[in-house]
Amino acid sequence: MIQLLKLAYRNLGRNRRRSFFSALAMGAALALLLMMASFIKGETGDAIELAIKLQSGHLQVRADSYDEARTSLKWESLIENPDQVAAQIAALGPVAVATPRLYASGFVTTRDESAGVRVVGIDPPSAANAPYRDGMQEGEFLAADDRDGVLIGRALARRLGLSAGDQVSLSVNTSGGEVDEQRFTVRGIFSTGTSGFDGLTVFLPLAKAQTFGRAENHASTILVLLNDTAQTEAVVAALQAPGFQVLTWQDMNELLVQTEELSSSYMVFFYLIVLGVAATVIVNTQIMSVYERTREIGILSAIGMRGRRLMAIFLAESGFLAVGGILIGLVIGGIVIAYFTRYGFPLDVENFGITGMLFADKIYTELTLQDTATLTLLTFVVTLLAGLYPAVVASRMEPVVALRAEK
């Protein structure tokens, strides 16, 4: 067996350039697949994490009649005594943070510009606000008793030409259905690195938001962050109570979750297409090799080599090409992925995005061991399969015919 492998290995050395380019084709395909997998993993992994961190939390407890699409501030759609409800939820073991939030739709108007925004009343000291607090770029974060300060995202500030300390006019739909308008000072500007979020969100202290929206002592939701995402279902069960609905991060980010699930199945097709194209190079190389060595096949057959062994030699050659290709692919793919894992791949978020999905401004590739192992194995198997046909052709040659060949 070792001698046959040696023979196969030496056969590849006969036309080194051709062997190298064949392996390179498989290597390039593997590198491309690894890059795709790591981009998708980085993107969807980040997107869900982002959505949880910035927008949905792991869970939200809302009044039964709350309709997110309408962002209504009608009292019957809101949670009464939210601080008290939040404190009860926070007492559960797996819960890291539970904080009330009030959502309203509104407009920010400056002298020259205006923009539709989502007004979010937050409890400023809550740990759930860490991503905004950590992303402060100008000015300062809100204090709980701030009565005329708002925080706006960098993307919105840029659009409206605002800096910390500037005055803006904010209008909201109140619980009574009227539109109320007040002047606020831009207390600070934050960036979460997610333009889709930063361009739409205005934060107010919860108390001020309640007053402004005529929703005293009410909140739209209690946002809950858990110590461990895996505990989501257990906590949902514990939070069931009449008059409330509990939504999980999967419910609130349905599109994102579906996209991630779908991506794994359509990516398999993509992988097979890419590998299939590269595999034609292997088929071509090995078929040429079979025809160039027809007489040799006849000689080996004449001295008593069985068809199966001849097939094994050609398959071993494909195996060596696969190993070479895999090494090339891992090196090329590894270098490119390492770069984007560190520095991120810039995404033109202004022109890219899907409603209801948040995308970070940069994708940081993430290559998992499982993806690497799966794709490496897939490349190996596809290369061997590609080598199967030429190997079968070689094994089925009649020695008399093969010996008559010119080469």
Add this chain to the structure above:
Amino acid sequence: MEVAKIENVTRVYTVGKVETHALRGVNLVVEGGEFTALVGPSGSGKTTLLQLLGCLDRPTSGRVIINGQDVSQLKRDQRADMRRGTIGFIFQFFALIPTLTAYENIEMPLLLNGHDPAERRARVTELLEAVGLGDRGTSRPDQLSGGQQQRIAIARALAVKPSIILADEPTANLDTPNGQQVMETMTRLNQETGVTFVFATHDPRVIQYARRVVTLQDGLVVEDKQATGGA
């Protein structure tokens, strides 16, 4: 002892609608230790007969018996097994595997036959000495002359101690001195080891080495005579 027997063998090749009768009912018995030349003009059926004797091909009708076994209807792998242990080949072109050294080329049939490494080493070394190329074991075929390559091919044919060695125009691509050396090597090995040689040729300088000359013409044996070759 009868090594090979051909009984009323025909071989018809069909290309499209055209049938070519390469052998038209040949009978031949090859005894152990013979040094036999198959002679005749091109197209007389020499190579076809060698291919049938060598289990490389199957007759259209008739029987081919090697070492008492009818091999006429064996399947592809069974024929390969028969060749591996019983038959050695020497071809007109220097049929060595170019990626293997002289040593490895001789070793290949032994490998296929499952001999252990020590046995292989001893046998290959012995054969390299026997064909006068004891110092060229590490050479690749392209580093050897045509005559040397053909002598390595002879050594390879002898490796598994076959019952019969079939040579198709073994000197056709060699100059006179090299051709002579190859024929002398074959003659010597025939005498020393007692292995049967059957070779096809139309070169009178080669025929003179044969102790039996079988003449074919148009797919039939037209003459079968003893000769004084090699004496």
